Amino acid sequence: MHDILIEKNILSKNKTIAVENRKMLREKGAFSINMVGSPGSGKTAIIEKTIESLKDTVTLAVIEGDIQTSLDTQRISKYSIPVRQITTGKACHLDAHMIYHTLPWLFEQGNTQILIIENVGNMVCPAEYDLGEDMMIVVMSVTEGDEKPLKYPAIFHTSDVLLINKVDLLGYTDFHTERAMKNALKINPDLKIFTISCKTGEGIMDWCNFLMDKKKQSHPDMQHRNCF
Amino acid sequence: MHDILIEKNILSKNKTIAVENRKMLREKGAFSINMVGSPGSGKTAIIEKTIESLKDTVTLAVIEGDIQTSLDTQRISKYSIPVRQITTGKACHLDAHMIYHTLPWLFEQGNTQILIIENVGNMVCPAEYDLGEDMMIVVMSVTEGDEKPLKYPAIFHTSDVLLINKVDLLGYTDFHTERAMKNALKINPDLKIFTISCKTGEGIMDWCNFLMDKKKQSHPDMQHRNCF
Numbered sequence: 001m002h003d004i005l006i007e008k009n010i011l012s013k014n015k016t017i018a019v020e021n022r023k024m025l026r027e028k029g030a031f032s033i034n035m036v037g038s039p040g041s042g043k044t045a046i047i048e049k050t051i052e053s054l055k056d057t058v059t060l061a062v063i064e065g066d067i068q069t070s071l072d073t074q075r076i077s078k079y080s081i082p083v084r085q086i087t088t089g090k091a092c093h094l095d096a097h098m099i100y101h102t103l104p105w106l107f108e109q110g111n112t113q114i115l116i117i118e119n120v121g122n123m124v125c126p127a128e129y130d131l132g133e134d135m136m137i138v139v140m141s142v143t144e145g146d147e148k149p150l151k152y153p154a155i156f157h158t159s160d161v162l163l164i165n166k167v168d169l170l171g172y173t174d175f176h177t178e179r180a181m182k183n184a185l186k187i188n189p190d191l192k193i194f195t196i197s198c199k200t201g202e203g204i205m206d207w208c209n210f211l212m213d214k215k216k217q218s219h220p221d222m223q224h225r226n227c228f
Numbered sequence: 229m230h231d232i233l234i235e236k237n238i239l240s241k242n243k244t245i246a247v248e249n250r251k252m253l254r255e256k257g258a259f260s261i262n263m264v265g266s267p268g269s270g271k272t273a274i275i276e277k278t279i280e281s282l283k284d285t286v287t288l289a290v291i292e293g294d295i296q297t298s299l300d301t302q303r304i305s306k307y308s309i310p311v312r313q314i315t316t317g318k319a320c321h322l323d324a325h326m327i328y329h330t331l332p333w334l335f336e337q338g339n340t341q342i343l344i345i346e347n348v349g350n351m352v353c354p355a356e357y358d359l360g361e362d363m364m365i366v367v368m369s370v371t372e373g374d375e376k377p378l379k380y381p382a383i384f385h386t387s388d389v390l391l392i393n394k395v396d397l398l399g400y401t402d403f404h405t406e407r408a409m410k411n412a413l414k415i416n417p418d419l420k421i422f423t424i425s426c427k428t429g430e431g432i433m434d435w436c437n438f439l440m441d442k443k444k445q446s447h448p449d450m451q452h453r454n455c456f
Contacts, residue, residue: 006234038266039351039380040372067352069378090382092320092352121380123267124295124320124350143371143394144268150297152267152349154318166371169400 014129017096021132024103025115030061031215032115034094034131036155037139039121042165044072045198046139046207047116051079053208058113058215063102065094065120072118082109093125096132114215127154134218141166142173146180149187156187161194163207168197242357245324249360252331253343258289259443260343262322262359264383265367267349270393272300273426274367274435275344279307281436286341286443291330293322293348300346310337321353324360342443355382362446369394370401374408377415384415389422391435396425 025032035043044064051060061082064072073085084105086098094117106112117133119126138159140148143166149156156162162184164177177195184191192210196203253260263271272292279288289310292300301313312333314326322345334340345361347354366387368376371394377384384390390412392405405423412419420438424431 038268038349038372039376040266040369066379068381069375071375071379090356092350120352121266122320122350122352124348125353128318141268141371143369143397144266147297147299148267151294151299153296169371169397172397172400 011128014096017100018130018132021096021099021103022134023132025132025134026218028107028112029219030106030112030115031218032117032131032133033135033137033211034117034119034126034133035137035139036119036123036126036159037121038123038141038144041121041139041141041144042198043118043121043139044075046163046165046196047076047118048079049198049201049204050116050208050211051076051081053204054114054212055079055081057212059111060114060116061106061109061112063099063106063115063117065098065118067092067120082106082112088120092120092122093129094119094131095129099131113219114211123148123152123155127158135160135214137161137163139163139165140180142170142175142177142180144175146176147183149180149184153187156184156191159188159191161192161210164193164195166197166199167195167202168199239356242324245328246358246360249324249327249331250362251360252335253360253362254446256335256340257447258334258340258343259446260345260359260361261363261365261439262345262347262354262361263365263367264347264351264354264387265349266351266369266372269349269367269369269372270426271346271349271367272303274391274393274424275304275346276307277426277429277432278344278436278439279304279309281432282342282440283307283309285440287339288342288344289334289337289340291327291334291343291345293326293346295320295348310334310340316348320348320350321357322347322359323357327359341447342439351376351380351383355386363388363442365389365391367391367393368408370398370403370405370408373402374404375411377408377412381415384412384419387416387419389420389438392421392423394425394427395423395430396427 070085076083136159298313304311364387422435
């Protein structure tokens with residue numbers, strides 16, 4: 001019982017800070033997404049493809065969460081957009097407090113229209129920690145198995161979008177896309193699903209168009225770089 | 229500071245129970261392994277292949293840890309060996325207490341020579357929770373990326389064995405096996421590494437022979453079913 005109270009207290013504090021983060025980000029006109037998924041599901045590769053597709057249209061920034069190393073930040077830095085690493089040490093997820101302390105850096109970078117936060121690779125714990133984002137995106141790859149939504153329901157329940165990644169490998173796995181979608185929708189009927197491949201580019205434009213639409217809906221008066 | 233003390237306390241309690249689990253398992257002649265790794269890395273498939281290879285030689289039992297569902301237990305039950313599901317609910321890892329409560333069931337099944345525990349799919353949290361096993365086995369698949377040992381060092385540091393799985397997919401990924409091994413050995417020079425494929429069977433016999441050797445070293449007087 002004591003442990004449950006401690007957990008409730010931690011999550012309640014996190015929620016308070018997340019609400020504040022969301023308010024500040026929205027005031028600054030930044031639409032923010034929180035990318036979650038297993039290690040190796042392809043979150044960083046998707047971020048790279050998203051940047052390549054949208055960097056001439058909107059201003060982007062990235063916050064990279066990892067237990068150790070700044071390898072992902074190094075990958076992103078080649079695009080010459082603002083990127084900041086949060087190294088969590090032992091923590092298995094980002095939390096709202098970590099993002100809160102990164103926002104002053106973000107706001108110093110000037111106008112950011114889309115903020116992409118890559119969470120620590122973990123299908124479990126990030127589900128419980130609202131960071132203040134506008135959308136949570138769960139990534140699973142076809143090599144992980146189509147039953148994953150049933151086995152890790154919380155993260156599919158909390159997310160707004162599911163990206164089924166690495167569909168170029170479909171022919172070499174036992175993964176059934178229809179079954180995976182059915183399992184995911186059983187957990188969360190409102191989930192918007194895209195099948196994508198960072199290798200072939202399949203589905204990337206659909207995903208990016210959706211992201212831009214959501215951004216526009218949240219800030220209908222925004223001025224895009226190239227009148228997207 | 230308060231949170232650190234709570235965590236220390238939880239881990240200290242877990243360690244005490246783990247020591248007790250290990251003592252009881254060893255007294256009963258059971259060699260136990262704790263399989264950890266990301267969702268979809270192939271832990272259950274490896275357990276299936278291990279059972280197929282060893283079931284006529286030693287007595288085996290399996291404990292399956294999952295957040296939700298008993299899908300993995302259903303997969304294992306076709307081998308007619310004792311298998312028990314632990315559904316953790318929200319917990320992102322098994323702990324020694326959960327195993328402690330499963331041991332009476334295990335000991336009722338008669339003599340178990342090798343106990344395989346499949347942990348919740350998670351590259352982070354299981355590293356900290358000793359279950360009382362003799363060996364921790366970390367599984368990563370070639371679709372996850374060869375930098376993973378650097379990004380999730382704790383689990384590679386704690387493990388005794390690394391199984392690099394799905395090597396049949398090597399030709400379709402950018403994974404460099406040598407680099408992955410080098411990264412893993414940088415974190416833990418004592419790690420024993422096998423490259424395997426549950427699809428082609430590559431490396432499975434090497435892994436199973438190693439497991440049997442370890443079992444024999446821990447219980448040199450054991451009587452195997454077929455004088456292995």
